[in-house]
Amino acid sequence: MVIKYNLEELKSFKGGDFLVASLYLNVDGNKYPKKEYTISLKGLLKQSRKEIGRKTKSRQAKDAVEEDLRKIERFVLYDFQRANHKGLAVFSCSGNEFWQVYRLPRPICDTLIVDRDPYTRPLTTLLNECHKYCTILVDHKRARIFEVYLGNIKEHSFIFENVPSKVREARWYGPEERRIERHTDDLLRHHYKKVSEVTLDFFKRKLFDWLILGGSQKAIQELEDTLHPYLKEKIVDRVFMDLSLPVGEVLEKTLQIENKVERGYEERLVQQLMNQIGSSNLGVGGLSDTLFALSQGQVHILLVSDGFRAPGLVCEECKYMAIDIKNCPICGTKLTKVPDIIGEAICVAIAQNCQVRHISQNSELEKLGNTGAILRFKT
Template sequence: MVDKRELEELSTFQSGGYFVASLYLNVDGKRFNKKDYEIKLKDLIKQRNQELEQLGIADEARESLQQDFEKMMNYVSYEFDGRGAKSLAIFSCSALGLWKVFRLPQAVHPRLVVSKQPYIRPLAALLEENKRYLTVLISRDKARIFDYYMGELEEVTKILDEVPGKVRIAGWYGLAERRIERNIEDKVHRHFKHVADAVMEYSRKTPPDFYIIGGRRETLPEFERHLHTDILKRIVARIEIDPEAPTAEVREEVERAVEEYEEAEKKRLLEKLFEEAGANGLGVLGLKPTLKALWNGQVSVLFVTEDYVRQGYYCPECYYMSADETVCPYDGTEMKISHDIFEDAVETAILQNCEVVRVKDASVLEKYEHMGALLRFKL
């Protein structure tokens, strides 16, 4: 797993007279066997070596890169066990001791980039694209808080407060019993406040995008009265579950809740896209108008068909993207080939703080060249 602190460290790395090799490689065992991604890496290294021969870089820098390529090949072939990752991101500069490996729970576009700094753009996009869900499981005396991010569930806090169970005591017209019950309810409310404060404290340190609340159905409304208004607005699911359930069961319920919420949100946004585009409003459909809107900073939500790949071109100066233009219409720069203009568009959108919707059903956007966008404004 990678966090933003590590990303910031990579972004400040200076290679001096050397280069950094940045590798992104799909290693999902359900889609590829080890031989498949070993061959893919060999092909990427071969392509980069052919390009490096034409650049005439210094011998020391070239030797460092060859060591980088060799270390990457050895890691993938002999050290990586294929578990717990769908893709790898590796950054290496052997001459300066840089070697970072990240196991990622999602697929990436495979590429090997040689540059003066770590090529972190796809990694930054991946971090931004994934939403963080904070899950709170609550009972009248216990609570567990889980952080769900990029397909991984981590229990971050466990709270146990002393709250007596309900009692029945004979007394003068039941006064003693009612007094004890009031004391118990007071302790329950103190417990709920304790948990609500813990949720707020964790949220300040590691801000989640959304919240999931779980427990006995009758307990949840009582607890939610203690939560901050901002948290209440971002509760996307309530699940009925034993707060002491095994972590595997919690994971299953959280993943189901996240999938249901995200699929419903995708459906809502797609309906809005076709409505806005059909009314000539704040929506565009098609590759060319969407890429132009993205370059203009108009895009609010980008829609692409999941796993669709198409070659295109981009301007190295202003990062204008096109499916077929080879010269930038804005500054006259010769455009460079993008092996996957869709993934480049996704990365650009995320770095512009746009939301990205990947549509699984290819037929939905097929006649619009698999791309569309909701806009912030029209020009």
């Protein structure tokens, strides 16, 4: 099964005469050590099968959706390998032979939607949280360009220039040697220029977020000097890497750097939150205040300590969330206990088009109560 990360294709896909089934499933090993997510899947499928009749009158479209649901079920039960993945998204439109699978590094809310278009918002929200890295290995003759995204690596280009390794040995330094040297300099300039052009072209196609340069100090400097200014701003690290490094090791090095960069990004985000709270402006901290802000539609970025879970209460009618009141202040309905209010909060945040950011081991956020939010507006 080829994994496609072609989100653009997904977003622009239209079912036409057929419907599209979009499945999101939380497959987090911490929550479902024995793959109990198959129970959630069966519940979602059962509900969807009941509703097909309301979605379309066409016999052909109904049959195609039935096939989509069977295909999704077979895939999750028999083909899907969870490994370290915590979320799964599957899109199927058998009538148009459309099928995409995304294995995700974060848990995601269980949903199965059958509609004219793919339901992409949970996926785009989650993918916004995951940055795409480009790693370039370069020396004076060759270059390799890699894309690293969601823990996967793909090699895209191999550039080879015929640059002489050094000026020919000579007993005396005459016009011929100077000519060769000039020629070599031209080739070197041309080589680095070509690598930077290919990188820019790669950026335009793939829109990576960050750039890592690998090679000798000299080669990195030569390449950096020729890079487009916009790409220079995207450089997050420069490391010594041998050009012939196996792909697996390039991935490992890139993930180490990614980890460092992402932790730095998270620290700055938490600092931004603390500053907003400190100036009693556009920030709230702690579960109770964060849930309240979400219920008011105020949240711009929701911050949650990675892996944090807490029980809470939800209004089944209007999705109001709280931890310590009995009845919904909006509609008066008795609130229902849920074991994981954070999961509910993330679902609501996604529905409101907020950014969601899981924060790894940050003592400031932990002290706040493992949750906080940067707000769009004050009430």
